[in-house]
Every structure is written in structure tokens, then in C-alpha cells.
Amino acid sequence: MTAGPRPANIAELLTHALALEIEASERYADLAEQMKSHNNLRIAKLFGKMADIEKLHVDHIRKMIERHGVKLSEPANYYWTSPEGPETTDPLDLHYLMTPRQALELARHNEARARDYYAHLATDAQDGETRRMAQELAAEEEEHVALIDAWLAKVPETDADWDEDDDPPFLQD
Amino acid sequence: MNETAVALNKPTPADYRSGIKPIWCPGCGDYSVLLEITKALAALELPAAEVAIVSGIGCSSRIPAYSSCYGFHGVHGRALPVATGLKVARPDLTVIATGGDGDGFSIGGNHFLHACRRNVDITYIVMDNQVYGMTKGQASPTTDPDWDSVLTPGGTGIRPFQPLVIALASGANFVARGFAGDPAGTTEMIIEGIKHPGFSFIQILSPCATFRPDQREWRNLVRPAPVPFTTDPSRAANRIMTDDGFNLGILYRGDRPPYESGRKSEPRDIDAIAEEFVL
Ligand SMILES: Cc1ncc(C[n+]2csc(CCOP(=O)(O)OP(=O)(O)O)c2C)c(N)n1
Ligand code: SF4
Numbered sequence: 322m323t324a325g326p327r328p329a330n331i332a333e334l335l336t337h338a339l340a341l342e343i344e345a346s347e348r349y350a351d352l353a354e355q356m357k358s359h360n361n362l363r364i365a366k367l368f369g370k371m372a373d374i375e376k377l378h379v380d381h382i383r384k385m386i387e388r389h390g391v392k393l394s395e396p397a398n399y400y401w402t403s404p405e406g407p408e409t410t411d412p413l414d415l416h417y418l419m420t421p422r423q424a425l426e427l428a429r430h431n432e433a434r435a436r437d438y439y440a441h442l443a444t445d446a447q448d449g450e451t452r453r454m455a456q457e458l459a460a461e462e463e464e465h466v467a468l469i470d471a472w473l474a475k476v477p478e479t480d481a482d483w484d485e486d487d488d489p490p491f492l493q494d
Numbered sequence: 495m496n497e498t499a500v501a502l503n504k505p506t507p508a509d510y511r512s513g514i515k516p517i518w519c520p521g522c523g524d525y526s527v528l529l530e531i532t533k534a535l536a537a538l539e540l541p542a543a544e545v546a547i548v549s550g551i552g553c554s555s556r557i558p559a560y561s562s563c564y565g566f567h568g569v570h571g572r573a574l575p576v577a578t579g580l581k582v583a584r585p586d587l588t589v590i591a592t593g594g595d596g597d598g599f600s601i602g603g604n605h606f607l608h609a610c611r612r613n614v615d616i617t618y619i620v621m622d623n624q625v626y627g628m629t630k631g632q633a634s635p636t637t638d639p640d641w642d643s644v645l646t647p648g649g650t651g652i653r654p655f656q657p658l659v660i661a662l663a664s665g666a667n668f669v670a671r672g673f674a675g676d677p678a679g680t681t682e683m684i685i686e687g688i689k690h691p692g693f694s695f696i697q698i699l700s701p702c703a704t705f706r707p708d709q710r711e712w713r714n715l716v717r718p719a720p721v722p723f724t725t726d727p728s729r730a731a732n733r734i735m736t737d738d739g740f741n742l743g744i745l746y747r748g749d750r751p752p753y754e755s756g757r758k759s760e761p762r763d764i765d766a767i768a769e770e771f772v773l
Contacts, residue, residue: 411675
């Protein structure tokens with residue numbers, strides 16, 4: 322995918338940020354539903370929690386938009402080069418038996434990507450105000466990374482036989 | 495994305511989703527394809543009531559239920575005859591046929607050839623996972639001959655069906671290959687397929703997380719096709735036949751005029767239509 326132009330000002334940066342956070346939050350909510358329908362309720366709860374965290378971030382960005390009197394611009398010109406937003410989980414990464422550690426590692430990967438994305442925008446920003454805001458957004462993502470790290474410290478390692486299923490969905494001979 | 499789209503008064507992918515929650519396995523590529531189709535419809539700003547999604551039977555064929563567009567989840571292998579009939583009767587609709595490789599190339603193989611040949615203006619999206627997912631893991635026409643499984647010990651030993659080159663040889667007017675895990679590229683491909691007149695065929699490599707866990711590797715194998723699409727069918731055939739099945743992109747665009755019925759569709763009274771079917 323070709324990258325669009327980088328956000329040149331606060332309005333574009335916040336439009337990007339809003340799009341990115343909404344996509345991330347909706348995806349976590351979708352993943353929670355998937356896990357619920359396959360009865361992996363622990364992971365459903367975890368993705369539900371991530372969706373809530375992202376929703377709070379959406380509300381926060383909405384407030385920033387209000388505070389700065391920003392008019393939303395055309396969302397098509399995303400700057401990111403990844404297939405979707407840098408904070409969005411790739412649905413192909415899921416497994417119906419995945420463990421809390423694997424789910425948290427996935428979430429950590431997304432949050433770290435979002436942090437790096439904003440940090441990169443801060444480095445590239447043309448004016449001080451846009452730079453400060455990108456740094457602020459990067460710091461918020463860093464808080465999410467730290468939160469997930471704290472969770473990770475509490476969950477057990479993934480067993481080698483994590484994907485073994487006593488009643489697998491395969492048709493047996 | 496939705497909020498900015500709403501603020502700009504544009505349709506969003508969510509507008510094309512029904513309230514029904516998909517029951518595909520977590521990690522199934524079909525989730526991404528559903529997203530890509532709804533993103534394409536939103537980008538084209540097509541009213542959901544002017545789009546019909548027609549499918550056969552299979553995991554991938556569940557897509558119409560998950561969309562707010564008109565839909566027909568029909569008979570195994572028969573998505574294309576239904577879609578063709580619908581488009582001929584209602585040329586004003588955007589008609590998309592969807593399904594799996596079993597549905598489209600096995601039981602529906604004959605319809606596939608003739609739909610390409612007829613070149614009616616529909617878009618056919620096949621979620622190719624090289625397996626029958628819904629019936630629990632049998633080999634399909636696109637399965638590699640050495641895929642060893644409980645049901646085909648040692649593999650089928652049979653040369654796989656080559657959908658893209660067969661589509662081309664049969665007269666499809668637009669031929670493309672996408673990957674479920676490439677949302678931006680695949681969405682763009684679907685947009686272009688819908689816009690292109692005539693029969694557009696899009697093969698989307700869509701991993702089956704449950705019966706083909708080996709397909710997780712696909713994300714490391716796919717790459718953009720090294721050259722842009724061609725309008726020359728023999729050149730396209732040569733490229734498709736010599737690639738390894740992982741080149742992504744629009745591969746061929748033809749200019750054959752689409753088949754049209756020549757009959758204007760007039761709105762008709764529903765009771766009058768029902769009467770024609772009274773035995
Ligand atoms: C006439 C008929 N024959 C056989 C079946 C059984 N059947 C249901 S789905 C399917 C194949 C599904 O494979 P595919 O189209 O590749 O879709 P997937 O489930 O992999 O998405 C078969 C053989 C059927 N439903 N109807
Ligand atoms: S069986 Fe395979 S194709 Fe069917 S929903 Fe599960 S992962 Fe998808």
C-alpha cells in the first residue's frame with residue numbers, strides 16, 4: 322500500500338488519530354464477539370476490556386478535537402503503510418484456543434506499533450504544536466503498553482500444548 | 495474511520511453489516527473478506543438496497559447473512575446462475591457473487607466456465623482456502639496434490655484447478671488475486687472489479703484457520719505482482735501460468751462488452767408475478 326501524505330497540522334493529526342483509535346476499538350469488540358461465539362470466554366473478556374480502553378481513548382481524542390475546534394477532514398489519506406491502522410489487530414492472528422498471554426502479546430504489539438507511529442509523526446512534524454500533540458498521543462500509547470506489561474507479568478507462560486484440543490473440530494477416520 | 499465518515503456524511507463499512515454475528519472460526523480469513531467487501535461498498539457509496547450478494551453453500555458462502563444488502567444464500571455451487579439471472583432481470587442492481595473454492599470450482603465448476611463466457615456484469619469473489627471448510631476438511635479442486643490429511647493420506651496426487659487462467663480462457667473480463675490479510679489491496683481490487691464492466695473474477699486467498707493451519711504462512715509468501723495488469727489475454731495467461739500463486743493484484747482487464755438482455759426491466763406488480771407461478 323502506498324502511504325498517503327503525513328498529517329501536516331493538528332487537524333489532520335487528530336483526524337488520523339480518531340480514525341486509528343475507532344478502528345482499533347471496533348476490531349477489539351469484533352474479536353471479543355468471535356471468541357464469545359467459540360466459548361473462549363477469558364479471551365473474549367480480555368478483548369472486551371481492550372475495546373473499552375480504546376473507546377476511552379476515542380472519547381479523549383474527541384475532546385481534543387472539540388478543544389482545538391478541528392473540522393474533520395477526508396479520512397482516506399492515511400499516512401500509515403501497514404494494511405490497516407497501526408493499532409488494529411489482524412484478524413488472522415486469532416486462534417480459538419489462544420491463551421491470555423498470546424492475546425496480551427497481540428495487544429501489546431498493537432499498542433507499541435501505535436506508540437511508534439505517533440512518535441514517528443512527532444519527529445516529522447512541521448510545527449511545534451503538531452509535534453507536541455503527536456508526542457502526547459505517543460505517551461498515551463506508552464501508558465497502554467505499560468498497562469499490558471503489568472498484566473503480562475501476572476499471566477502464566479503459554480504451555481507448549483496450548484492448541485491441543487481433546488475434541489477437535491476435525492473429521493476423524 | 496466511521497466517525498469521520500459520518501461527519502462527512504458518507505456511508506461507512508458498518509452500514510453494510512447486518513446485526514447477525516459471524517460464526518466463523520477465530521483466525522478465519524473470511525472475516526477480513528467481509529470487511530473488505532463492506533469497505534469497498536462504502537468507498538463506492540452504493541446504497542445497500544441497490545446491491546445484492548448471492549452465494550452458494552460453505553463457510554465463505556455465509557457472507558450474505560452478515561450484510562445489510564439484499565442477499566441470497568442459495569444452493570451449493572449455484573451462486574453464479576442465480577447471480578446471472580438476477581443481473582439480467584435487474585440490470586440496475588450491483589450484483590456480487592461470493593463463495594468458496596469447493597462451491598465455485600467443484601460442484602459449481604461448469605457454471606463458472608459459462609459465467610465467464612457470458613460476461614454478464616457481475617463480480618465473483620471466491621474465498622479460496624484450498625479445502626472444504628464447512629464439511630470439515632476434505633480436499634478441494636485447488637488443494638495441492640501433496641496435502642497430506644486424515645481424509646487424503648499422502649495427498650490427492652491430482653493437479654490443482656487453476657481458477658485464474660481458466661477464468662481468462664473462458665472470457666472473464668477482469669481477473670485479480672487478493673489475500674484476505676491485505677485489506678487495503680483487496681478492498682481496492684473489489685472496488686475496481688465492481689466498477690469494471692462485464693464478469694469480474696477475484697480469487698482471494700483466505701486462510702482456513704482450522705483445517706489448514708499451514709496457511710498462516712501465506713502472509714509471508716504473498717507479494718504484489720511485479721508488473722501492472724495487462725489488457726492482453728495471452729500475456730496475462732502467460733504470467734498467471736508461470737507465477738507461484740502468490741502474486742497479488744489486478745492481473746487482467748479486458749474490454750469485451752458485457753452481455754445484456756436487451757430487455758428493459760419494468761417494475762411489475764408482485765401479485766402478477768406470483769400468478770405466473772401458480773400450478
Ligand atoms: C448439493 C450439495 N452437495 C454437497 C453439499 C455439502 N457441502 C456443503 S459445503 C461444501 C463444500 C464447502 O467448501 P467451499 O465451497 O470451499 O467453502 P468453505 O466452507 O471452505 O468456505 C459441501 C461439499 C451440499 N451442501 N450440497
Ligand atoms: S472451518 Fe475454516 S473456512 Fe470454515 S469458518 Fe473455520 S476457519 Fe473459516
